[in-house]
Amino acid sequence: xxxxxxxxxxxxxxxxxxxxxxxxxxxxxxxxxxxxxxxxxxxxxxxxxxxxxxxxxxxxxxxxxxxxxxxxxxxxxxxxxxxxxxxxxxxxxxxxxxxxxxxxxxxxxxxxxxxxxxxxxxxxxxxxxxxxxxxxxxxxxxxxxxxxxxxxxxxxxxxxxxxxxxxxxxxxxxxxxxxxxxxxxxxxxxxxxxxxxxxxxxxxxxxxxxxxxxxxxxxxxxxxxxxxxxxxxxxxxxxxxxxxxxxxxxxxxxxxxxxxxxxxxxxxxxxxxxxxxxxxxxxxxxxxxxxxxxxxxxxxxxxxxxxxxxxxxxxxxxxxxxxxxxxxxxxxxxxxxxxxxxxxxxxxxxxxxxxxxxxxxxxxxxxxxxxxxxxxxxxxxxxxxxxxxxxxxxxxxxxxxxxxxxxxxxxxxxxxxxxxxxxxxxxxxxxxxxxxxxxxxxxxxxxxxxxxxxxxxxxxxxxxxxxxxxxxxxxxxxxxxxxxxxxxxxxxxxxxxxxxxxxxxxxxxxxx
Numbered sequence: 131x132x133x134x135x136x137x138x139x140x141x142x143x144x145x146x147x148x149x150x151x152x153x154x155x156x157x158x159x160x161x162x163x164x165x166x167x168x169x170x171x172x173x174x175x176x177x178x179x180x181x182x183x184x185x186x187x188x189x190x191x192x193x194x195x196x197x198x199x200x201x202x203x204x205x206x207x208x209x210x211x212x213x214x215x216x217x218x219x220x221x222x223x224x225x226x227x228x229x230x231x232x233x234x235x236x237x238x239x240x241x242x243x244x245x246x247x248x249x250x251x252x253x254x255x256x257x258x259x260x261x262x263x264x265x266x267x268x269x270x271x272x273x274x275x276x277x278x279x280x281x282x283x284x285x286x287x288x289x290x291x292x293x294x295x296x297x298x299x300x301x302x303x304x305x306x307x308x309x310x311x312x313x314x315x316x317x318x319x320x321x322x323x324x325x326x327x328x329x330x331x332x333x334x335x336x337x338x339x340x341x342x343x344x345x346x347x348x349x350x351x352x353x354x355x356x357x358x359x360x361x362x363x364x365x366x367x368x369x370x371x372x373x374x375x376x377x378x379x380x381x382x383x384x385x386x387x388x389x390x391x392x393x394x395x396x397x398x399x400x401x402x403x404x405x406x407x408x409x410x411x412x413x414x415x416x417x418x419x420x421x422x423x424x425x426x427x428x429x430x431x432x433x434x435x436x437x438x439x440x441x442x443x444x445x446x447x448x449x450x451x452x453x454x455x456x457x458x459x460x461x462x463x464x465x466x467x468x469x470x471x472x473x474x475x476x477x478x479x480x481x482x483x484x485x486x487x488x489x490x491x492x493x494x495x496x497x498x499x500x501x502x503x504x505x506x507x508x509x510x511x512x513x514x515x516x517x518x519x520x521x522x523x524x525x526x527x528x529x530x531x532x533x534x535x536x537x538x539x540x541x542x543x544x545x546x547x548x549x550x551x552x553x554x555x556x557x558x559x560x561x562x563x564x565x566x567x568x569x570x571x572x573x574x575x576x577x578x579x580x581x582x583x584x585x586x587x588x589x590x591x592x593x594x595x596x597x598x599x600x601x602x603x604x605x606x607x608x609x610x611x612x613x614x615x616x617x618x619x620x621x622x623x624x625x626x627x628x629x630x631x632x633x634x635x636x637x638x639x640x641x642x
Contacts, residue, residue, distance in 0.1 A: 213273065324429075403636075451480040478496065600625055
C-alpha cells in the first residue's frame with residue numbers, strides 16, 4: 131500500500147497514520163501521539179473494528195503494517211480518505227491518477243443530489259472511504275469496505291427515552307467538547323435555529339468564557355434578529371456578516387490561486403463548492419477577531435439526527451421500499467428522475483427493510499450517511515482550509531445512539547429533541563421561535579415534479595436570498611452563462627444548483 135498525504139496534520143510512526151481526535155471507551159481524550167498510540171499495533175480486522183467502535187470523535191486513520199492494511203474515517207467523514215484499486219491512499223484525490231469522468235450513473239447522481247454515491251468520486255477509479263466505514267486492502271489489489279456504525283434499528287431494539295436522558299447526554303457531550311477545546315477560542319456559526327443555539331447555551335451553562343459567534347445575512351433577517359437576541363442574553367460577542375456587498379463578493383474570487391485551492395479542497399471530486407462560509411471567514415479574518423488557534427463549532431446536525439427529515443418527507447412506520455424511494459427522490463434530496471437512480475435507491479431500501487429494520491430508521495440511515503455527511507458536514511471543511519480546528523458535538527456517538535433507538539413517536543416532529551431543547555432554552559430565556567414553513571410534503575413533492583417538467587426560464591427564482599446566497603454565487607452563474615451552460619434568460623432554481631453545476635464544469639475542464 132502506497133501512502134500520499136498532503137495535510138501536515140497527520141501523526142505517524144511509519145506504519146500507523148492518524149489525524150483528528152477522539153475519546154476512548156474510558157472517556158479519555160486522545161489527540162496527536164496519544165491517538166497514534168490508540169490505533170497502533172493493530173494486526174487484525176476484529177481488533178481494528180473494536181477500536182473504531184470505541185472511538186468517539188473526528189478522526190481518520192491509516193494502518194500499513196504489511197500483513198494488515200486498512201483505512202478508516204469517522205461517522206462524519208470530516209477528514210476524507212481516497213484510494214485506488216492499486217493500493218494508493220491519499221487525503222487529496224488530486225494526487226491520484228485522473229482517468230477522466232466516472233460512469234454516467236455517478237455523474238447523474240451528482241447532477242441530481244450535489245454529491246456522489248457512497249464510496250465513489252466523479253473520477254473513474256478514484257474511490258473514498260464511506261462515513262462510519264473502514265476499508266481493508268488485500269494483496270490481490272482489491273478493497274472491501276465494512277461498516278462499523280449504522281443508524282438503522284429494529285423494532286424490538288427500540289426504547290422510550292425520557293427528556294432527562296437527553297439532558298444528561300447534552301451534559302456529557304458538552305463536557306467532552308470543553309475538554310477537547312482546552313480553553314481555546316470557540317467560534318459558533320449562530321443561526322436562528324435550535325442546533326447552534328443549543329451549543330451556545332450549553333457552553334454558557336458550563337461557564338466556558340472564550341466564545342464568539344457570527345451569523346451570515348442582513349441585520350433585519352429572521353436569523354440575524356434571533357441570533358442577536360440569543361447572543362445578547364448569553365453575553366456572547368456576535369458578528370453579523372453581510373456577504374452581499376460588492377467588496378465581500380470580489381474578495382472571494384480576487385485571489386484566483388487561493389480560490390482554486392479552496393474549491394478543489396471543498397469539492398474533492400465529490401461535492402459542490404460551498405461559498406457562504408468561505409465568504410464569511412474571509413470577512414472575519416479581515417476583522418481580526420479570530421484567534422490563531424480558534425476552534426469552530428457549527429451546529430450540525432441535531433435536528434436531522436433527532437428526526438427532522440422524517441417529518442419533512444412524512445415518513446411513516448407503514449412505508450415500504452417503493453414509497454421511501456419516492457420520498458428520497460422528490461423530497462429530501464431533490465433528485466432529478468433517472469431510472470438508474472430510482473433502481474439503486476430502491477435496492478438500498480429493500481435490502482434494509484428485508485433485514486428487519488424499521489422504515490424510518492432506514493430513511494435516517496440514508497439521510498445521515500449521504501446527504502448530511504457529503505453535503506452538510508463537508509461544508510465545515512472550509513474551516514480546515516483556513517487552518518482552524520473543528521468540533522461537531524451534535525455528532526457525538528452518545529447522542530446518536532440515544533436517538534437511533536427511540537420510537538417513531540419520539541422522532542416524528544423531533545418531539546423528544548425539541549422538548550429537551552425547549553426546557554433548556556426556557557431556563558436561559560432564549561426560547562425564540564424561528565419561522566418555519568409547514569408545507570405539506572405531498573404538495574412539496576408535486577411542486578418539485580412540476581418544476582422538473584418546465585424549462586427553468588419559466589420558473590420564477592428569487593434573486594436575493596436571506597444570507598446573500600444569490601449575490602455571492604452571481605460570478606459563478608455568469609461563468610455558466612459564458613460557457614453556454616445557461617442562456618442569459620434561464621435561471622437555476624436555487625444557489626445550490628449554481629455551486630453544483632459550476633463545480634462540475636470545473637471537473638469537466640480538468641480544474642476540479
